Amino acid sequence: MSTSSTGVLVLLGAPLGNPEDASPRVASELVRADVIAAEDTRRLQRLLRELGVSTSAAITSYFEGNESGRTEPLIEQLYDGKRVAVITDGGMPSVSDPGYRLVRAAIDAGFTVTAAPGASAVTTALALSGLPCDRFCFEGFAPRKDGERRRLFASLAEERRTMVFFESPRRVADVLRAMAAAFGGERSAALCRELTKTHEEIRRGGLGELAAGAESDPPRGEITLVVEGWGGPDPEDATPEALAAAVARLEAAGTDRKAAMKEVASRFGVPRREVYDSLIDRD
Template structure:
């Protein structure tokens, strides 16, 4: 039975992270075929179109964090009118820490078909380059900007055994690494991946404290993905009173309440909170 529906199709386009040679043939096809292209940055889209030698016949409109809520209704109307609407971000997959989720959810609720032209992913690219286990991982997106919320998140993740992946901005990466080191431990293995697939691609590997020091001395630029090793369990030999007291002090220095700091340190070292409390009393 041939459908007589005039409903359009929403197409999610996986954009290259930086190197246009990573664009798939299907990305070129979908960009040329679309009736409407909603782009996170229309200037970057036009540059990509030029690099791919694609001449679109589509109406190009902006679709970014600040206007996403308002533009979703208009794009949904175009889909109801039978248009093929493509959404593309500056790099990677729409809706993954980028604009797109609202429109995808609205299309799902409206019963509108959705398809995807997959492409590069900063998450899996950084994972592969990190040298850490990739069989099980969790993606945490951007850490909260406020110190208290950020510390609470990391405390919740203190015993996460899977490799963790975060996005971060160059302006906040040093503070984030310091907060991670305070909660996860100075020596927790991590990788700072920046400008993936671009000319100045760089991967810095090491313990969290060392990466924080390096980021302060030589601030990384560009788009950053952090990969952090999962918790491997307490090391009993490291649970000395001096080490536990120092760990509590490091957390307190970041603004963490002493009770929360002692709980976090107890989890990290695999000891009771009483042991940590006694270590702190001794140090005081």
């Protein structure tokens, strides 16, 4: 048990599925903690059994639905000098999981915040995708509403970095169709499901192919999507139709027309007048 007069917040990287991926430090921090805030207390108890450890810590639930209300009581525990551990169902707290509010509040209050790193669905899927890993961006879950989702994908259509998304199996077919419409059906991608678990599966192919596969053979479980970044246009691709479509995507994402025209001219390496003419021809 902690005897420090100053509390410490510890973020624990939980295994994605295979308990053997939990580090020895994660196990020792679970034993050492005075308080454990768990996204699912039942899964925490199962993990403790799988790791063969027990804890005398006070265990409290800390999930999306009660995160705002539970943050202040946990901060009070830090003021009392307690060592507070946060663990989610898998991966690192705060990364599309509960934890950010508590981390921010603890930092603002001047407490030490540290982590016992663990498995990451983002980097695991990225490495398994076969797509470039040198530069990537994590976009989390796409918006549920169709219009917001289309605007997001339009704004990312010319993102050069490999993109990583989380998605629900119930929405993944719709999301892949929207991606294919925004990025092109031939854009390479990987659908990674149930990482490190018994039924782990990696589907690789074009977005159009993956969308069709998700409709005919719906994937189950937790899903991470990895999408190839935009490779940039070939000079021969600067057709009036392509220029006008690029402007339209930027406008759909909220960029005003003048700025969009400037951006497209720069990307395609053509005079701005050529972009303007493409819009006149379209209108």
